[in-house]
Amino acid sequence: MFSKKYTLGGAAALAGLGLVLASHAGVAGGPGSVGGKIVYTGKVPAPKTVSVTNDTEACGSSQKLEELIVGPGGSLANAVVWVEGVPKGEKAKKTTVTLDQVGCRYTPHVQVAGKGSKAQLLNSDAVLHNVHGVLNGKRDAFNVAMPTKGMKVKKKLRKPGLVKIGCDAGHTWMSAYIYVFDHPYYAVTDKTGKYNIPELPAGTYTLKTWHEKLGEQSQSITVDGKEDVSVTYK
Numbered sequence: 001m002f003s004k005k006y007t008l009g010g011a012a013a014l015a016g017l018g019l020v021l022a023s024h025a026g027v028a029g030g031p032g033s034v035g036g037k038i039v040y041t042g043k044v045p046a047p048k049t050v051s052v053t054n055d056t057e058a059c060g061s062s063q064k065l066e067e068l069i070v071g072p073g074g075s076l077a078n079a080v081v082w083v084e085g086v087p088k089g090e091k092a093k094k095t096t097v098t099l100d101q102v103g104c105r106y107t108p109h110v111q112v113a114g115k116g117s118k119a120q121l122l123n124s125d126a127v128l129h130n131v132h133g134v135l136n137g138k139r140d141a142f143n144v145a146m147p148t149k150g151m152k153v154k155k156k157l158r159k160p161g162l163v164k165i166g167c168d169a170g171h172t173w174m175s176a177y178i179y180v181f182d183h184p185y186y187a188v189t190d191k192t193g194k195y196n197i198p199e200l201p202a203g204t205y206t207l208k209t210w211h212e213k214l215g216e217q218s219q220s221i222t223v224d225g226k227e228d229v230s231v232t233y234k
């Protein structure tokens with residue numbers, strides 16, 4: 001029974017490989033790119049506000065959540081976009097991303113990084129924060145107490161996946177995300193909702209988007225030059 005399954009799996013894998021090779025043969029060589037706009041067409045509620053009862057001298061009396069930021073024309077900020085299934089693609093690029101804590105908020109709220117990158121954690125507040133990153137909702141990526149203003153700690157982003165960051169020091173509204181990829185084909189939208197993923201080899205792939213409130217979407221794309229692909233959340 002096991003050997004039968006194995007044989008079927010092998011045949012399917014070979015058929016899949018054949019398809020990939022065929023699609024490559026059918027398009028001119030890269031590098032191409034994919035870019036476009038992520039748009040939200042639904043109703044935009046007023047941002048949720050949380051009353052602050054502790055550390056008010058540093059954190060103020062209330063904090064607005066950043067879970068849905070929509071600009072003119074439905075431009076969706078903080079959406080992560082990536083391309084899956086690039087065969088023999090480039091390896092992840094190691095960089096350093098910075099996560100600051102200012103006025104009891106993390107900034108930036110959503111960012112992206114290649115596997116093996118470093119997260120430079122900063123505390124610009126004169127109050128105790130705790131930077132607790134959880135990978136894919138399962139295990140700690142890091143958990144650092146940052147008691148003093150000006151404190152800096154570097155942490156390596158060892159594994160791909162979504163790191164959700166929160167503060168355990170009583171600041172329940174503090175949240176940030178770092179999406180870590182094991183390839184270089186990703187982007188995050190700014191206020192304009194636009195993204196661009198350059199230097200893609202020609203081929204047919206899956207374009208995925210993620211937003212903390214609106215979830216994930218995926219679609220098939222064929223890259224054969226400069227592709228314009230926009231995504232709508234309703």
Ligand SMILES: [Cu+2]
Pocket residue numbers: 104128129130167168169170171174
């Ligand atoms: Cu905090």
